[in-house]
Amino acid sequence: xxxxxxxxxxxxxxxxxxxxxxxxxxxxxxxxxxxxxxxxxxxxxxxxxxxxxxxxxxxxxxxxxxxxxxxxxxxxxxxxxxxxxxxxxxxxxxxxxxxxxxxxxxxxxxxxxxxxxxxxxxxxxxxxxxxxxxxxxxxxxxxxxxxxxxxxxxxxxxxxxxxxxxxxxxxxxxxxxxxxxxxxxxxxx
Numbered sequence: 445x446x447x448x449x450x451x452x453x454x455x456x457x458x459x460x461x462x463x464x465x466x467x468x469x470x471x472x473x474x475x476x477x478x479x480x481x482x483x484x485x486x487x488x489x490x491x492x493x494x495x496x497x498x499x500x501x502x503x504x505x506x507x508x509x510x511x512x513x514x515x516x517x518x519x520x521x522x523x524x525x526x527x528x529x530x531x532x533x534x535x536x537x538x539x540x541x542x543x544x545x546x547x548x549x550x551x552x553x554x555x556x557x558x559x560x561x562x563x564x565x566x567x568x569x570x571x572x573x574x575x576x577x578x579x580x581x582x583x584x585x586x587x588x589x590x591x592x593x594x595x596x597x598x599x600x601x602x603x604x605x606x607x608x609x610x611x612x613x614x615x616x617x618x619x620x621x622x623x624x625x626x627x628x629x630x631x632x633x
Contacts, residue, residue: 460610462488462610468487468489468490468491468605468607469523469524469605469606469607469617470485470486470487470524470532470605470606470607470608470614471485471486471487471489471521471522471523471524472484472485472486472521472522472523472524472532472535472564472567473485473486473501473503473509473513473519473520473521473522474519474520474522474553474561474562474563474564475509475512475513475516475518475519475561476512476516476560476561476562477512477515477516480544481546481553481561481562482508482509482512482540482545483522483535483540483545483546483549483551483564484503484507484508484509484535484536484540485532485533485535485536486501486503486521487607487608488501488502489501489502489521492588496590496591497571497590497591497594498576498588498589498590498591499521499571499573499588499589499590499591500586500587500588500589501521501586501587501589502584502585502586502587503585503587504585505585508539508540508541509540510585513575513587514578514581516560516561517574517575517578518559518560518561518572518573518574518575519559519561519573519575519589520556520559520561520562520563520564520570520571520572520573521570521571521573521589521591522563522564522567522569522570522571523567523568523569523570523571523603523605524564524566524567524568524605524606525567525568525600525603525604525605525606526604526605526606526616528566528567529606529614531549531550531551531566532606533612534548534549535549546562551564551565551566552564552565552566553565556570556572556593557572557593558572558574558592558593559572559573559574559592559593563595568596568597568600568603569594569595569596569597569603570594570595570596571591571593571594571595572591572592572593572594572595573589573590573591573592574589574590574592575587575588575589576588576589576590602620603617604616604617604618605617
């Protein structure tokens, strides 16, 4: 029998494919220039290397944070949990050109140890980053970042992160499962 006849799927709009390949938790990227900090919400990022940890991210060139990151070449990737979901969306819907998002959303800036951009105290993890490659910035708005310092709240044992699926729809990370693997953990190195 023809495989096409057996398939009960319908076509899916190409403009919505990103909703199927959501890369990871929504993060809040902080940048700073001339003593002024900014926060932007970001969901388009990907791990590129384990050690050193390298992250790729897409930041629109229409975004205020794009200008700051391009100029300063450093930022902090802050990882919020579901408790901050409304704040995350609020930050994503406001422009840092006109709004001090730390004040507007009641977030606490904390001095980073390696970069000028602040950490967000309310986030469960914070990754201080430096831009190490800008070759794809002009064509794709794609920055390659090296994590140079990482922070985590040890009191949060099972953080529930949020994952953007497009058009105001989010999924909350939930149950964790363990399956056998032949890959040796890098955490033990």
